[in-house]
Amino acid sequence: VSTIAILGGSGDEGRALALRFALAGESVVLGSRSAERAEHAAATVRQRLGADAIRIAGGTNREAAGAADLVCVCLPVAGLEGELPGLRAETRGKIVLDVVNPVGRVASGFEAMALPAPSAGEWIAALLPEARVVSALKTLSADHLADVAQPLRGDALVCGDEPAAKRRIFDLARRIPGVRPVDCGPLRNARYVEAATVLLLELNRLHRVTTGLRVVGLGGDARGGVAQTTGPR
Numbered sequence: 001v002s003t004i005a006i007l008g009g010s011g012d013e014g015r016a017l018a019l020r021f022a023l024a025g026e027s028v029v030l031g032s033r034s035a036e037r038a039e040h041a042a043a044t045v046r047q048r049l050g051a052d053a054i055r056i057a058g059g060t061n062r063e064a065a066g067a068a069d070l071v072c073v074c075l076p077v078a079g080l081e082g083e084l085p086g087l088r089a090e091t092r093g094k095i096v097l098d099v100v101n102p103v104g105r106v107a108s109g110f111e112a113m114a115l116p117a118p119s120a121g122e123w124i125a126a127l128l129p130e131a132r133v134v135s136a137l138k139t140l141s142a143d144h145l146a147d148v149a150q151p152l153r154g155d156a157l158v159c160g161d162e163p164a165a166k167r168r169i170f171d172l173a174r175r176i177p178g179v180r181p182v183d184c185g186p187l188r189n190a191r192y193v194e195a196a197t198v199l200l201l202e203l204n205r206l207h208r209v210t211t212g213l214r215v216v217g218l219g220g221d222a223r224g225g226v227a228q229t230t231g232p233r
């Protein structure tokens with residue numbers, strides 16, 4: 001069992017991921033700017049988990065990142081520059097899972113947000129230069145993740161530059177029922193996944209549904225180059 005910190009874990013996506021990660025056998029620390037909000041979020045997640053509730057704790061984002069061996073960035077774009085540079089020591093050498101979608105609301109619907117880097121994944125890598133950043137799970141909606149009675153019906157699109165770090169995220173994604181991890185190449189490809197999420201949000205708006213994404217034409221376990229790599233997790 002490892003410990004996963006979820007920065008911004010008091011939001012919908014963070015609490016939903018916490019449920020799925022705990023059910024996958026991981027320990028989770030939900031992070032927040034406020035220890036009180038983190039504990040409240042952890043209590044709401046624990047309530048839903050029964051025997052697995054033991055795996056959920058709460059703390060400040062710093063406490064969560066320091067306690068974990070894998071740190072999930074589940075903050076809105078507006079929080080990245082304020083929160084992450086101060087967590088450089090806590091994330092050094094650790095796998096950082098980026099689930100951030102830089103999407104903004106405009107009068108006509110949703111739009112990709114301009115960032116200081118071509119993708120949120122690359123920006124997070126610039127803000128945390130000693131972390132091992134992997135972008136993944138961006139196309140899985142909080143609604144679907146939170147509905148733990150149902151298996152998901154989407155792919156986990158995984159982008160990253162370090163095969164061992166990607167393999168760890170593959171293993172995690174595979175333990176979420178219904179999820180197929182798909183190797184989407186280097187971190188720079190996160191920009192294309194993030195663009196796809198704008199389309200999913202537009203589809204949700206136009207059709208009044210909650211969509212996800214599954215790629216056709218791939219095998220059952222779409223590991224790409226990741227499978228060939230051996231080494232520590």
Ligand SMILES: NC(=O)c1ccc[n+]([C@@H]2O[C@H](COP(=O)([O-])OP(=O)(O)OC[C@H]3O[C@@H](n4cnc5c(N)ncnc54)[C@H](OP(=O)(O)O)[C@@H]3O)[C@@H](O)[C@H]2O)c1
Pocket residue numbers: 007008009010011012013014031032033034037038073074075076077078079080082083099100101102103137138139140141142143
């Ligand atoms: N919602 C989805 O379906 C979904 C799906 C895939 C990916 N994502 C991505 O997951 C991330 C979280 O989504 P969400 O819907 O849970 O977002 P959210 O509710 O807007 O934010 C999550 C948490 O981040 C903290 N936060 C908010 N503004 C902040 C700021 N300026 N600085 C620092 N912390 C701040 C808040 O926690 P505290 O106030 O407690 O600190 C908040 O509860 C986003 O990047 C989103 O694009 C969401």
